[in-house]
Amino acid sequence: MNTEFIFADRQLSLIRYPEKHQHVSLQAWDSADELAIEHIETLMNEDEVAITRDNPLMLFNDDFGALGCWFSHLSPIWVSDSYIATRSLSENLKNNGLTQNTPESQTDTSCSPLPTLPVRTLTSVQSMSFVPDHKPSIILLKVPRALALLEQQLIDIQNYISPNTRVIATGKIKTITKSVLGLFEKYIGSTTTSLAKKKSRLVFATPSPTIQQASSPYPTRWQCKGTMGQTITLDNLANVFSRQSLDIGARIMLEHMTISANDVVVDLGCGNGVLGVNALALAPTCRVIFVDESFMALESARLNVLNNFPDKIAQCEFVASNCMEALLSQKPRPAVTKVLCNPPFHQQNTITDHIAWQMFSDAREILVKSGHLVVVGNRHLDYHIKLKKLFGGAKVLASDKKFVILGTAKR
Known part of the structure; x- marks a missing residue:
C-alpha cells in the first residue's frame, strides 16, 4: 500500500484510519488534494492572501487528514462529519510529528468548539452553531458525496465569510456537477471552475453581498x-x-x-x-x-x-x-x-x-x-x-x- 505522500518537495506518511484495515489499493490522498494544495501554496507564495490566526484557513471534508497535515503549521479550523476522518487526522498528525496536542477522539455530538493546536477540529454538527471570532481568509471544501451535506455547509459558511474570503472547493471531475455549482451560486455567489488536472478540478466562488443568509432546510x-x-x-x-x-x-x-x-x-x-x-x-x-x-x-x-x-x-x-x-x-x-x-x-x-x-x-x-x-x-x-x-x-x-x-x- 502507498502511504508516502511526496509532493512539492515535502513528504508525509499518511494512512487511512484504521491502518490495519487499509486496503492495499487505497491511499489517504488524491489528485483533488494535490490540486488544492498547489493552488493555496501559490496564493501564499505570491502574497495574494495572508493566512493568520485572525484570518484563518478553514478546511471542510478532509477525507483522511492529508490537507490538515499539510497546512497544520497554519493552525486551520478543520471541519468534518466523519469520526474516521477525525481519527485519521489525529494519527497522521502524530505520525508525522506535527503536533503535541492531536485532536481527541470525539464520542458525542456536543456543540462546543474543541480548540487544539495546530489544528482546531469541529464536527459538522458543531459547525452549525460555531462562528469564529475573525473571518477566514480561505475556506477550502472537498466536495462531499452528499449534496445535502454540501448545502448545509454552504449555509453555515454564510456565517463565516467576508467579501474578501476566498471560497474554494476541490474534487474529482465527476463530483463537480451542475447541481454542485448551482449550490455555490445560490449560497455564495458567482462561481467558476479551473481546468481539469489529473481528473480533478477546483471551484471558485466569490462572496456576493446581495445573497442573504439562508435558513437551513435540515433536518x-x-x-x-x-x-x-x-x-x-x-x-x-x-x-x-x-x-x-x-x-x-x-x-x-x-x-x-x-x-x-x-x-x-x-x-x-x-x-x-x-x-x-x-x-x-x-x-x-x-x-x-x-x-x-x-x-x-x-x-x-x-x-x-x-x-x-x-x-x-x-x-x-x-x-x-x-x-x-x-x-x-x-x-x-x-x-x-x-x-x-x-x-x-x-x-x-x-x-x-x-x-x-x-x-x-x-x-x-x-x-x-x-x-x-x-x-x-x-x-x-x-x-x-x-x-x-x-x-x-x-x-x-x-x-x-x-x-x-x-x-x-x-x-
Whole structure:
C-alpha cells in the first residue's frame, strides 16, 4: 500500500484510519488534494492572501487528514462529519510529528468548539452553531458525496465569510456537477471552475453581498410504520444516509424485527436510528446503543429517540466509532445480546466491503454467548459467505427479490 505522500518537495506518511484495515489499493490522498494544495501554496507564495490566526484557513471534508497535515503549521479550523476522518487526522498528525496536542477522539455530538493546536477540529454538527471570532481568509471544501451535506455547509459558511474570503472547493471531475455549482451560486455567489488536472478540478466562488443568509432546510422530517404498525417520526440531518425516505433494507428489517425485554441492542451504522427506535417500541425496557461514524447520524438518532420515546433516552447511548471499536475498548464491555446491521458498501466515493467485514468481526467479538447478529443487505453482496467464515453459518430470516435478512448466533 502507498502511504508516502511526496509532493512539492515535502513528504508525509499518511494512512487511512484504521491502518490495519487499509486496503492495499487505497491511499489517504488524491489528485483533488494535490490540486488544492498547489493552488493555496501559490496564493501564499505570491502574497495574494495572508493566512493568520485572525484570518484563518478553514478546511471542510478532509477525507483522511492529508490537507490538515499539510497546512497544520497554519493552525486551520478543520471541519468534518466523519469520526474516521477525525481519527485519521489525529494519527497522521502524530505520525508525522506535527503536533503535541492531536485532536481527541470525539464520542458525542456536543456543540462546543474543541480548540487544539495546530489544528482546531469541529464536527459538522458543531459547525452549525460555531462562528469564529475573525473571518477566514480561505475556506477550502472537498466536495462531499452528499449534496445535502454540501448545502448545509454552504449555509453555515454564510456565517463565516467576508467579501474578501476566498471560497474554494476541490474534487474529482465527476463530483463537480451542475447541481454542485448551482449550490455555490445560490449560497455564495458567482462561481467558476479551473481546468481539469489529473481528473480533478477546483471551484471558485466569490462572496456576493446581495445573497442573504439562508435558513437551513435540515433536518428533514418524515414518518414510517414500525414493526407493530406504530408511527415513527424521524428527523434527518443533512449527511444521514437515505435522508428523504426509509431505505429498502431498513424497511424489510422493520417488517421482521424481534426484540426481547432484556436485550442490549446495538444499532450498528445506525443512520437516523430507525432500527434502534423500533427496538424501543418492541421492547420498552431494552437498552439500545446507537453506533455510527457520522456525527450527524448520531445527532439524528438522538433526536429521534426524543421524538418518539423521550422517556427512554436514559436507556440509550450514542457512540461515534469506527465499527464497534469504541465499545470493544470499554471496560467493562457492554453485555450485547443483539446487533442489528445494515452495512454500507462504500467509503466516500470508493466501493468497498472491508467495512462490512469489520462490522461482522466486531459483532462476533462483542456479543455475549448465544447473542445474535442480524444483517440486511443486497443479495449480490453475498454476506452469508462472510458470516459462515466468522460464525460457522447463517440463516435466511426473510428475503425478497433484492434484499435478504441473515441471522447468526455466537457459539
